[in-house]
Amino acid sequence: MTRFPIARYLLLNHTPFLAMCLGGLALFGAVALGVTAALTTVTLSVADIGGQILHWLAFGYGFSAAGVLSTMIVHGRTRREFITQHAVFQVITAGLLALLVTGVYAAEAGVYRLAGWERRLQEHHVFGAGDYPMIFVAYWSMLAIALMIGAFVGVAFLRGDAAILWALLAAVVLVLAAGGVNGFFSLGFNRLDLESLPLTAGLSVPLFVAGWAALWLAARDVAVRTKVPA
Amino acid sequence: MIATNALQVRYGDTIAVHDLDLELAAGRIYGLLGRNGAGKTSLLSTLAGFRKPSAGTVTLDGRPVFETLESTSRICLIGDDGAVGDGTDRLRDILDMAATLRPGFDTGYAAHLMDRFALDRKKTLGALSRGQRSAFGVVAGLASRAALTMFDEAHLGMDAPTRQLFADELLADYGAHPRTFLLSTHLIEEQSPLFEQVLILHEGRLLWRGDVDDLRSRGIAVTGPASVVDDFVYGLTVLAERALGPTKQVTLYGDLDDEHRKLAARYGLELGPVALQDLFIHLTGGVP
Amino acid sequence: MFDDRSPIYRQIADQIKDDVFRGLLAAGAQVMSTNQYAAYYRINPATAAKAFQQLVDEGVLYKRRGVGMFVHDGAQQRLREQRRERFFAQVLEPMAAEARELGIPVADVVARIHQLIPGDDR
Structure with a gap:
């Protein structure tokens, strides 16, 4: 038997798909940049604007974890395996995507410099335009936590009833807390203005673990109701 | 091999399965019959560990099933929706996934079945017709070679030739790799020859269990003049009555002793067999 | 294939007896295996085995362990x-x-x- 089959399956099948989606998004951003440059003066980082969407895409994809859980159980795996291995998959995939995003920022910086465009980032970020290590860590934190939130909310929907309300409540708290730590979804009152990489990285871990605990609560004995959308 | 002890499955206030004690032996094909809402799907889901027992236990060779990999990896349940993957997944990807997830999955055999059922590997699960999806469920279920393989209405939407193909493949693989099957069905007459034993679930309880032939021999139809028939069946278990003019037919349940048989002959009553399907309908409460 | 009334195993046993009686299955000839019967008639192998057991009891067939079932000489x-x-x-x-x-x-x-x-x- 293969070890960690769920993580293995997800990393070999879902991760490349997500990376491709990211590539598609980058391509779309490049086209949008070209159109903008032809019409008006470029002043903003397009990668930085596009990066915001990743937050929501990560939630959305995370939500599909409920379907993955059902499928895994249908094929004889356990909830416990899913809870641990899906988390491992999230961390690795979020890291990989964050690396790609960082690469996009770097590539964009080169293009802007050649074109002589101004490249402003949104001000609530915890990173500056050239602070690549911090860009990487902030995105990793944001993607991992968003995937985890999507996952436990999705599984809570499989559970139904009160679990959904609890999950949504936990999601709101986590989104706000994570917004303070990594600068995404920062509403002002939750802004911590962290400018230390170890602090952002270090505080992200307990938030991810809190989401993991919520996933465990939702998934540990959930009943599977399979259904194929036609 | 699989056993339940005082198993109960509840949904809020509704009880789907009542204190069920059941034990299935290894290497046999069992049929699970029951009307809609009898608790078949709840029972199968709990046997497979899809659902936690509300009370009581489910064990496979003495080990609990729920959240126990040693058990769940040896059990395969294909639900009546044929959901063995995401609707957007291609069939070949689902088979690859099953091979990764299931220790005993036989990829070569799966390929053979895909050809037999004429399924297109490039299609997505969501794009299949109802019958094709059921057929793909059969592919995934049989190729899992799980020690306990269960199908919840495996034949849903299949046409008659495909159902025969299913029976052929099931019996061929069962002969080559004996294991335990539990198949729920509404097609009693057609599917019952496949079963060594049938379990009839009614309102969450096990109503009857045994040999199909045994069940068949328990139904007797008595036909004759109404008054004579009424006298004859007095004190016997009557499942149903039907009258056509002066003639009456009564369906009896249970063995008829020699005295009654002689009596029937003397009064010119006709004793006949009852179709399994009719017997099942009568046993589970008749036609509403 | 079968009528839905009398037990299937008895119908199979009767068919085999018919074949023996008419000489289609000669003395000493091997009968198909339970699995072959099961596949041919789409029935549970245990049902075929039950028919064979009945025929052994009646002295129509005899079993050679690990080889199969054969028609008795005097059947x-x-x-x-x-x-x-x-x-x-x-x-x-x-x-x-x-x-x-x-x-x-x-x-x-x-x-x-x-x-x-x-x-x-x-």
Whole structure:
């Protein structure tokens, strides 16, 4: 038997798909940049604007974890395996995507410099335009936590009833807390203005673990109701 | 091999399965019959560990099933929706996934079945017709070679030739790799020859269990003049009555002793067999 | 394939007996395996095994361990005797009873039988 089959399956099948989606998004951003440059003066980082969407895409994809859980159980795996291995998959995939995003920022910086465009980032970020290590860590934190939130909310929907309300409540708290730590979804009152990489990285871990605990609560004995959308 | 002890499955206030004690032996094909809402799907889901027992236990060779990999990896349940993957997944990807997830999955055999059922590997699960999806469920279920393989209405939407193909493949693989099957069905007459034993679930309880032939021999139809028939069946278990003019037919349940048989002959009553399907309908409460 | 009334195993046993009686399955011939029977008739192998067991009990077949089931040497003869007995009990007796109820003279019945089976005037 293969070890960690769920993580293995997800990393070999879902991760490349997500990376491709990211590539598609980058391509779309490049086209949008070209159109903008032809019409008006470029002043903003397009990668930085596009990066915001990743937050929501990560939630959305995370939500599909409920379907993955059902499928895994249908094929004889356990909830416990899913809870641990899906988390491992999230961390690795979020890291990989964050690396790609960082690469996009770097590539964009080169293009802007050649074109002589101004490249402003949104001000609530915890990173500056050239602070690549911090860009990487902030995105990793944001993607991992968003995937985890999507996952436990999705599984809570499989559970139904009160679990959904609890999950949504936990999601709101986590989104706000994570917004303070990594600068995404920062509403002002939750802004911590962290400018230390170890602090952002270090505080992200307990938030991810809190989401993991919520996933465990939702998934540990959930009943599977399979259904194929036609 | 699989056993339940005082198993109960509840949904809020509704009880789907009542204190069920059941034990299935290894290497046999069992049929699970029951009307809609009898608790078949709840029972199968709990046997497979899809659902936690509300009370009581489910064990496979003495080990609990729920959240126990040693058990769940040896059990395969294909639900009546044929959901063995995401609707957007291609069939070949689902088979690859099953091979990764299931220790005993036989990829070569799966390929053979895909050809037999004429399924297109490039299609997505969501794009299949109802019958094709059921057929793909059969592919995934049989190729899992799980020690306990269960199908919840495996034949849903299949046409008659495909159902025969299913029976052929099931019996061929069962002969080559004996294991335990539990198949729920509404097609009693057609599917019952496949079963060594049938379990009839009614309102969450096990109503009857045994040999199909045994069940068949328990139904007797008595036909004759109404008054004579009424006298004859007095004190016997009557499942149903039907009258056509002066003639009456009564369906009896249970063995008829020699005295009654002689009596029937003397009064010119006709004793006949009852179709399994009719017997099942009568046993589970008749036609509403 | 089967009527849905009498037990399947008995129908299979009757079919095999028929084949033996008519000589299609000769003495010493091997019978198909339970799995082959199961596949052919789309039935549970245990049902086929039950039919075979009945035929072993009746002395029609015998089992050679690990090889299969074979037709007994005297099986055809035994079945012929069985059928003869059955003929009088199950065919002739009800016929006689029916003839009496309808008031058909014995001579008419005998004459008709002679007509049906000509050339046997013993």
